[in-house]
Amino acid sequence: MTYVGIIITYTFISNLVLSQFLGLCPFIGVSKNSESAVGMGLAVTFVMSLASLISWALEYFILVPLDIEFLRTVTFILVIATLVQLVEMAVRKYSPPLYQALGIYLPLITTNCGVLGIALISVNRNFDAAESFLAGFSAGLGFLMALLFMSGIRERLDTEKVPKYLRGAPITFISGGLMALAFMAFDTALLTNLLRSS
Amino acid sequence: MKGLFKGLLNENPIFVLALGLCPALAVSITVSNAIGMSAATLVVLMGSNLLISLFRKQIPYDIHIPAYIVIIATLVTAVDIILQAYSPALSKSLGIFIPLIVVNCIILGRAEAFASKNTLSASFLDALSMGFGFTVGLVTIAFIRELLGSGTITLIPNGNFIRIPPLADNPVLVFSLPAGALIVMGFLQGFFRWLGVVRKR
Numbered sequence: 487m488t489y490v491g492i493i494i495t496y497t498f499i500s501n502l503v504l505s506q507f508l509g510l511c512p513f514i515g516v517s518k519n520s521e522s523a524v525g526m527g528l529a530v531t532f533v534m535s536l537a538s539l540i541s542w543a544l545e546y547f548i549l550v551p552l553d554i555e556f557l558r559t560v561t562f563i564l565v566i567a568t569l570v571q572l573v574e575m576a577v578r579k580y581s582p583p584l585y586q587a588l589g590i591y592l593p594l595i596t597t598n599c600g601v602l603g604i605a606l607i608s609v610n611r612n613f614d615a616a617e618s619f620l621a622g623f624s625a626g627l628g629f630l631m632a633l634l635f636m637s638g639i640r641e642r643l644d645t646e647k648v649p650k651y652l653r654g655a656p657i658t659f660i661s662g663g664l665m666a667l668a669f670m671a672f673d674t675a676l677l678t679n680l681l682r683s684s
Numbered sequence: 685m686k687g688l689f690k691g692l693l694n695e696n697p698i699f700v701l702a703l704g705l706c707p708a709l710a711v712s713i714t715v716s717n718a719i720g721m722s723a724a725t726l727v728v729l730m731g732s733n734l735l736i737s738l739f740r741k742q743i744p745y746d747i748h749i750p751a752y753i754v755i756i757a758t759l760v761t762a763v764d765i766i767l768q769a770y771s772p773a774l775s776k777s778l779g780i781f782i783p784l785i786v787v788n789c790i791i792l793g794r795a796e797a798f799a800s801k802n803t804l805s806a807s808f809l810d811a812l813s814m815g816f817g818f819t820v821g822l823v824t825i826a827f828i829r830e831l832l833g834s835g836t837i838t839l840i841p842n843g844n845f846i847r848i849p850p851l852a853d854n855p856v857l858v859f860s861l862p863a864g865a866l867i868v869m870g871f872l873q874g875f876f877r878w879l880g881v882v883r884k885r
Contacts, residue, residue, distance in 0.1 A: 505862050507710035511789055514702065556765060559783045560757040567750055596753070599706045599787040606780045651874040651881075655702060659870030666863035 489620055491681060492613075496624040498672040502600045503632040504665060509600030513633060514658050523637035524630070525584045529573055529592065531626025534601050537566050538622025541605035542615050562605050563596075570596045600629060635665060691817030697790050698821030699876035704790035707781050708822050709865040714838040714845075718826035719819070720774045721781065724763050726815035728785050729794065730808065731759040736799040737807035743800075752795045753786070760785045790818060821872075828868050833860030 502508045509530070516526040541562050549555050574592050578585045585592070595601060604625040608618040639661050648657050697703045704725070711721045735755050736743075743751045764782045767775040775782065785791065794814055799807040830837060835852030838845040858864045 507706050507862065507865070508784075510705040510709065511702070514705070556761060559761050559764070559786055560754065563753055563757050563786050564750070567753055593749075596749075596787070599784045602787050603780060603784055606783055610780070649874070651877045652870070656870040656874040656877070659866050659873065663863045663866030663870065666861070666866055667858070670861065670863065 488681065489616070491677060492617055492620050493624040493627075494672075494677055494680070496604070496621050497628040497631070498669070499674060499677060501628040501632060501669055501672075502604070502625050503629060504662070504669045506603070508603040509598045509629055512595075512598055513629075513636060513662065514655050517633055517636040517640055517658065519641060520634060520637040522584075523633040525581075527626070527630025527633045529577065530595060530598060530600065530629050531623065533566070533569050533573055533595055534604055534626040534629075535619055535623040536569055537562075537601050538605050538608050538625075539615065539619040540565050540569070542608060542613070542618040545609050558606075558609070559602075562602055566601050566605070567596045600625065632665070636662065639665075689813065691813035691815070692820055693876075693879065695814075696817045696821055696876060697814050698818060698825075699873050700880070701790075701793075702873075703793050704788045704818060705869070707784065707788055708818075708825060709862075709869060711778055711781055712822060712826035712829055712865060713833070713860055714777075714830050714836075715823060715826045716838040716840055717774070717777055718822040719839075720767075720771070721778055722815070722819035722822050724767065724778075724782060725785055725788060725790070725818055726811075727763055728756065728759045729791050729815050729818075730811040732756045732791055732795055733799040733807040733811035734804065735759075736795045737802060737804050740800050748800065749792075749796075752792060752800075756791055756795070757786045790814060825865070825868055825872065828872075829859045829864060832856045833858070833864060 496502075500506055503510065503513045512526055512530070516522050544561055544565065545555075545558065549558060549561065570593065573595070574585075577592065604622050605618075608621050611621075613621060636658065640658060643657060643661070652660070691697060693700075695701060698705065698708050707721055707725070711717045732752070732755055736752060760783060763785070764775075767778075767782060794810060798810045802810070827837070831848065831851060833855055835848050835850075835855045836845040837848070856864075859868065
């Protein structure tokens with residue numbers, strides 16, 4: 487797969503949130519306003535890019551040579567947990583307001599299944615180092631985009647009359663579903679056409 | 685007994701606590717997938733709640749999250765290997781969502797909120813209750829999606845399924861797509877809220 491193909495695939499076609507169901511908790515939890523959505527999206531993009539790259543290195547320099555691939559899940563999640571801890575420390579130091587806004591969701595990037603998910607997907611697809619990094623980065627970008635769109639919708643929804651029992655999370659899911667319908671326009675046929683014409 | 689049933693309605697992990705959403709939506713295309721996923725999650729949840737409750741006094745507070753994650757990841761690896769050996773078809777159709785049980789927030793959530801503070805038997809009961817609640821939620825979503833989306837009900841992953849004629853001829857395809865999953869989830873959450881209000885009256 488070409489690099490452009492990977493970027494388009496993981497940002498649009500296999501968008502983490504809207505077509506793979508990864509990272510739904512922050513998608514619902516942090517999409518209340520666009521500022522925290524961007525902050526969260528950037529933090530996740532950063533963690534995902536690094537996590538995919540480091541997982542690739544661990545897979546091919548440690549797990550495969552030692553023939554202990556069954557420890558993959560344990561190894562990857564530990565790396566991700568450490569990375570998240572580092573990002574949390576950095577954000578707390580350099581941007582206290584963002585730290586306040588992200589609140590509990592920052593340590594929860596560890597349990598954002600998107601991060602572990604994209605690392606595992608990269609390994610399953612036998613991506614090389616650059617491709618893994620790119621897959622992580624574009625998946626993060628796709629997540630940021632979905633989160634930003636969602637926060638825009640929710641800011642509008644605040645002023646609308648939503649049925650009582652659907653307020654908050656339920657209406658967010660329903661709007662997300664409609665957004666996923668729109669994203670179905672991005673499919674593999676689009677990608678092949680795009681690559682052929684360029 | 686009250687503790688056992690809290691997970692079914694009042695504290696249903698999927699619809700009320702909103703934990704473990706990703707696997708709930710991703711594997712709920714067929715009922716058999718949902719049952720397989722619930723069973724795997726239940727086993728991991730019981731194991732992790734038991735182990736964490738057992739060692740809650742030994743695990744130092746500063747590193748409790750990494751310690752929990754290692755315990756959970758080990759259990760998940762075991763479940764993954766067992767599934768690959770005994771039910772390759774199910775293991776294949778659940779795909780990366782088996783290793784992703786590690787980051788299912790329901791497991792770490794219960795470890796942190798319950799097992800780390802309670803006795804062995806209470807934690808076991810909590811795992812059982814939450815696991816059942818998760819199963820009920822997952823199977824409900826899968827039932828609706830499979831019924832409307834493909835007009836079938838698959839109970840065991842061997843290719844046999846119950847066919848519902850009028851729906852199977854004209855399935856509402858959107859329900860088997862990601863979009864349908866999100867919409868079903870939204871309405872079910874709303875329904876459970878309404879149910880909660882009715883019960884309180």
